Amino acid sequence: MKFTKMHGLGNSYIYVNVFEETLKEEELPELAVNVSNKNTGIGSDGMILIGPSETEDIQMRIFNADGSEAKNCGNGLRSVAKYAYENQLVKKESFTVETLGGAVKAHVYPSNDNKTVERIAVDMGAPRLYKKDIPMKGEPHTTTVDEAIEVDGQILMMTAVSMGNPHAVFFVDNITQAPVEQIGPLLEKDDMFPESANIEFVEMVSENEMHFRVWERGSGITQACGTGACAAVVAAILTNRTKKGIPVTVHLLGGDLEIIWTENNSVWMTGPAVTIGHGEYKK
Numbered sequence: 236m237k238f239t240k241m242h243g244l245g246n247s248y249i250y251v252n253v254f255e256e257t258l259k260e261e262e263l264p265e266l267a268v269n270v271s272n273k274n275t276g277i278g279s280d281g282m283i284l285i286g287p288s289e290t291e292d293i294q295m296r297i298f299n300a301d302g303s304e305a306k307n308c309g310n311g312l313r314s315v316a317k318y319a320y321e322n323q324l325v326k327k328e329s330f331t332v333e334t335l336g337g338a339v340k341a342h343v344y345p346s347n348d349n350k351t352v353e354r355i356a357v358d359m360g361a362p363r364l365y366k367k368d369i370p371m372k373g374e375p376h377t378t379t380v381d382e383a384i385e386v387d388g389q390i391l392m393m394t395a396v397s398m399g400n401p402h403a404v405f406f407v408d409n410i411t412q413a414p415v416e417q418i419g420p421l422l423e424k425d426d427m428f429p430e431s432a433n434i435e436f437v438e439m440v441s442e443n444e445m446h447f448r449v450w451e452r453g454s455g456i457t458q459a460c461g462t463g464a465c466a467a468v469v470a471a472i473l474t475n476r477t478k479k480g481i482p483v484t485v486h487l488l489g490g491d492l493e494i495i496w497t498e499n500n501s502v503w504m505t506g507p508a509v510t511i512g513h514g515e516y517k518k
């Protein structure tokens with residue numbers, strides 16, 4: 236199986252071009268687990284398939300390192316956009332990508348010779364806030380904004396946001412002391428999230444800057460999470476820490492993303508994507 240390894244701010248995936256490779260549906264979860272293993276596989280946070288779409292210009296499917304299929308991936312979308320443009324799967328700078336979490340619009344900024352792309356903006360669409368859309372247990376048409384929950388004997392204030400995939404965001408005073416490894420795995424699989432959740436910790440620096448750490452559903456601690464960064468900015472706005480229309484620089488372990496929730500209810504994410512290399516994986 237031919238593959239390309241790419242990363243967005245250190246959040247790396249094995250990308251498979253399924254316009255060319257034929258993979259069986261039933262082998263995908265195990266393949267994702269195997270390629271992601273850093274000792275016996277290639278080493279990554281999961282596997283992403285780039286393929287044809289019946290409704291959009293291209294399709295992305297994302298599998299976490301534990302083989303679970305997720306509905307969206309921000310860092311993956313920027314890498315998919317770069318790959319699709321550089322490999323001429325799309326021939327325009329703005330195009331649409333189908334994900335299980337809905338369709339999104341990507342815009343690539345190519346080099347002068349049009350051959351390479353380093354920076355990509357993605358319109359991730361409107362955040363979904365109702366419990367039924369996260370999904371979360373409870374009244375389907377209510378939201379979770381700065382709501383107290385008890386985890387591991389601690390009371391934490393949680394804001395829940397779906398960016399096509401589920402996120403629970405917690406604001407902390409000092410990001411270096413955020414209990415990512417302690418609370419992340421406990422909350423990820425808590426009963427209140429029937430499909431599990433990505434868990435994020437955020438320290439506000441100002442209304443246009445924040446520090447961010449993540450425990451990703453199905454992959455654990457990663458260097459960055461694009462949908463998580465979008466959810467964090469939405470949560471900061473919902474809890475009056477910043478405002479719609481103000482660009483926010485999100486400092487993740489692997490680097491920075493620019494996020495803005497616009498007045499017309501779209502969350503834009505702008506940042507880099509990098510190709511690490513290509514190879515052939517013996518299945």
Ligand SMILES: N[C@@H](CCC[C@H](N)C(=O)O)C(=O)O
Nearest residue numbers: 305308309310400460461462
């Ligand atoms: N790293 C991603 C998110 C990948 C999926 C996530 N772990 C989930 O299960 O929802 C990103 O950059 O958004």
